[in-house]
Amino acid sequence: MHAAxxxxxxxxxxxxxxxxxERHDRPASRHGRLAFGISAIDAALHGGLTIGALHEVRCGFARDIGAATGFLSAILAGLSAQKHGRILWxxxxxxxxxxxxxxxxxxAQLGLDPARFVIVRPVDLQGAMWAASEAxxxxxxxxxxxxxKGNPAGFDMTATRRLMLRAQKNGVLTFLLRQSGAEEASAAATRWCVRPAPSNGAADFEPGIGMMRLSLVLERNRNGPTGQWSISWNHSKRAFEHVPEDFVSRLHSPADRPDSPPQMGQVVALERAS
Amino acid sequence: MNGRPDAPPIIAIAKIKNAMRICALDEHARTLGLHKGQTLSDARALVPSLECFDLDMAGDGNLLAGIAGWCDRYTPLVAIDGSDGLFLDISGCTHLFGGENALVEDIVTRLRAQGFSVRAAIADTPGAAWAMARYGTETIVPAEKTRDMIGPLPLAALRLEAQTVTDLNRMGLKTIDCVADVARAPLATRFGSDVLRRLDQALGREDEVISPLTPVPELSAERRFADPIALQDDIEHTIRQLASHLKTSFEQRGVGARRLEMRLFRVDGQVQSLAVRASTPLRDADRILSLFKERISALHDGLDAGFGFDLVRLNILECDAYDSRQIDLIDGVGPEDETHALIDRLGARLGTDRVRQFARADTHIPERSFGTVPASLARPGKQDEAGFDLGLTSSQTLPLIRPVFFLNHPEPVEAIAGVPEGPPIRFRWRKALYEVTRSEGPERIACEWWRDGRNALSRDYFRVEDQVGYRFWLFRHGLYERETATPQWYMHGLFP
Structure with a gap:
């Protein structure tokens, strides 16, 4: 009786x-997922970026904004082939x-029609937050x-949660592009940190600049593991490709000195003790 | 204007012809024998207790414009006349107020209640009304009696220059009758054509057009309240009612509203007007109301109702053809409609010019190659015609030679180039040093001499990549030795 x-x-x-x-999973996946086409990333995301959700893309410095925008534009270019609505920036x-x-x-060169963009430039942060929650x-x-820009005090957990809930409800892919900002707790489904990486030169012109190459860190993932990848843009396919990690350039931490501070996104999967 | 029984007469003074003279005076001062143009010292000698202050032309102008806005409640055609008068074209409006007499009565009573001294007259021509209001005693000049009634008035009533009036008076021509009867040709040769023109205008032989302050709305609906309303709910309810009244007019004309204005007339004479813009023609009262709701909530301190509004008017300033579509019974409102409604809402709250979209311009200069236009001004269904080359139709994809982010003002960088014409080897931008490892260029973009002038400098654009992987768009301003001796480098964009 007691055991029962x-x-x-x-x-x-x-x-x-x-x-x-399931409450976190179900309403989001109802609106579908957007696959990257890179098996490692898609596996971490259970098939792709959830469309009805808030995602954060962060870059450490203002000069990284080009890389972050490139990453976003590539995702949007993929999505805009499926969905024919406007894009609100x-x-x-x-x-x-x-x-x-x-x-x-x-x-336009990345395959995004600029005519589909609607640019909103409010006078203050409150206006921007209102516009986002309305949109x-x-x-x-x-x-x-x-x-x-940065981590404004007015844009807090409550604001991101509101955006996340509404995005889940209406199935709108919502991005928070945080320029020169630090990691901050938010209700977003994923948080990415994007940095540019040196390109390997153009295929037909060695000293020239190759396709965009980014170093991606999935810093936070609500429904799966985090990870770190290096990706490059394939312009003829209009899609990202995985670049195998270049392990030589990464040095091991020396044994006789204190360990360096831990970096975001590098998660080591240890085998379970039990 | 002054409530105290023992108040001294008040005058406004300004420096005219090297003396401080009276420009405006109140009724009390007039009864004491003061008049316009008198010097201040003379006036002081007559009335020592005189209270005087400097004339404030700008303030008077604002006040008159405010009264003109208030007069909009009688007719949309209100024009400002000089520094102290208003013309109201009341053709077709009088029956709304119970006839001409009642209309004049209403205007005069209300303005007096606000503390102004007013003279008003109605006539067939602006000239006759002006003459009667300023120099006559009657209020209404019937069409057939214009000649008889303004005849005895002095010549100054013809809106002539003071010098002309003096000259005519010297000739013994003192009233309008005198000039109306004499031969026209000698009068014109002697005193100029102005006298005849003004006379003809007053008598209706020549047309005179008054230019209204605000453009006349295409459609308009209004509601008057015997008991002023002040609550926001009441105002919103009224707007909804007015908008649904207009729906039949929209349907008859086959149009929808693109630009709307709400005018709230306060009891004390102040008029508030709020305008909104729609990106697609609107007919639906609820959508019109939701735009105004956003506009009201965008006001910093809300609507100042004071003692309440006694007239609410909805003006449709701009219309556009409304294409009636069959509503999809399954999907309901289409996604396009929803987006347009969102753009309108954002525009109503944040300002129409803050919600924009890209438009292409036909030039090679990067910062001029595109512009942004307010999204609500763009014509619906024409977004595909913005004309950005996507390279989707051609078999080959476009090369990635343009940045995705772009500095509004090119920022100077300190760059070192290997050869004067070559790409930079290293440069310093925003205090950080970048070592260039790869570069492509130059892409030479010449200036537009027809805009920038003959001596404007060409630009050599380079795409560079540094050791860490940052990809930048730099340009050298000016061709070495051909245009300038020391070309300056600028940062202009960031590649992904």
Whole structure:
């Protein structure tokens, strides 16, 4: 009798846990996923980037904004082939002081139609946050990008959670592009850190500049493991390709000195003790 | 204007012809024998207790413009006349107020209640009304009696220059009757054509057009309240009602509203107007209301209702053809409609010019090769015609030669080039040093001499990559030795 009650309790608990974990998963995956085409990344994301969710793309410095925008544009180019809505780009006024503005010719070369962009430039952060939370309600949009600078105090956990919930409900791919900002807790489904990496030179012209190559860190992933990859753009296929990691350039930490501070995104999977 | 019984007469003074003279005076001062143009010292001698202050032309102008805005409640055609008058074209409006008499009564009573001294007259021509309001005693000049009624008025009532009036008076021509009866040709040769023109305008022989302050709306609906309303809910309810009244007019004309204006007339004479813009022609009252709701919530301190609004008007300033479509019964509102509604809402709250989209321009200079236009101004269904080359139709993809991010103002960098014409080897931008490992270029973009002038410098653009992998778009301003001796380098964009 006693054991049966315990077993019942255990079943009830397991059920509750399953419900909790599904609550995060189900509404998001209802709107589909956007595959990267790189098996390692798609495996970590369970098949691709969830479309009805908030994702954060972060870059450490203002000069990295080119890489972060390139990464975003490539994703959007893939998505805009499937969905025919407008793309809303919301600029926080502080962000455009440092990094400037989008250049339509560059977007067009990545396969994104600039005519589909709607640029919103509010006077303050409140306006930008309002515009984003209003836009996420509109299911006709292909994607929303909220471009912020740094980690403003007004944009907190509550604001990201609101965006996340509405994105889940309406199936709008929402990005938070955080320029020169540090890692911060948020309700986003994933957080990426993007840095440019040296290209290997053009195929037909050795001293020239090759296709864009990025070093990606998946710093946070709600429903899966994190990871770190190096990807490069294949312009003829208009898709990213995985570049095998160059292990030679990475040095092991010396044994006789204190360990270096841990870096984000490098997760070592140890075998379980039990 | 002054409530105190023992208040001294008030005058406004300004320096005219090297003396401080009276420019404006109140009724009290007039009864004491003061008049316009009198010097301040003379006036002080007559009335020692005189209270005077400097004339504020700009303030008076603003006040008059405010009154003109308020007069919009009677007719949309209101024009400002000089520094102290207004013309109202009331053709077709009088029946709304119960006839001409009642209209004049209403205007005068309300303005007096606001503390102004007013004279008003109605006539067939602006000239006759002006003459009667300033020099006559009657209020209404019937069409057939214009000649008889303005005849006895002095010549100054013809809006002539003071010098002309003096000259005519010297000749013994003192009233309008005198000039109306004499031979026209000698009068014109002697005193100029102005006298005859003004006379003809007053008598209706020549047309005179008044230019209204605000363009006349295409459609308009209004509601008056005997009991002023002040609550925002009431105002919103009224707007919704007015918008649904207009729906039949929209349908008859086959149009929808693109630009709308709401005017709220406060009891104390202040008028508030809020304008919104729609990216697609609108007919639906709820969508019109939601735009105004956003616009009201964007106001910093809300609507200042004061003692309430007694008239609410909805003006449709711009219309566009409305293409009626069959509503999809399964999907309901289409995604396009939803997006347009969002653009309108964002524009109403943040300002129409803050929601923009790209437009292409036909030039090679990078910063001029595109512009942005307000998204709500762009014509719907024409977004594909913006004309950006996507390279989707051609078999070959476009090379990646343009950055995705672009500095609005090129930033100077300190660069060292191996050869004067060559790419930079290293450069310093925003205090950080970059070692260039790869570079492509130059891509030479010449200036537009027809805009920048003959001596503007060409640019040599380079795409460079540094050791870490940053890819930049730099240019050298000016061709070495041909255009300038020491070319300056600039940072212009960031590649992915």
């Amino acid at each position: 009650t315990k077993l019942q309790d255990l079943h009830a608990l397991r059920h509750a846990v399953r419900n909790l974990s 919301i600029d926080d006024p502080a962000s455009s002081l440092d990094a400037g503005h989008l250049f339509p010719a560059g977007l 996420v309600k509109c299911a006709g949009l292909t994607a929303i990008i909220l471009h912020l």
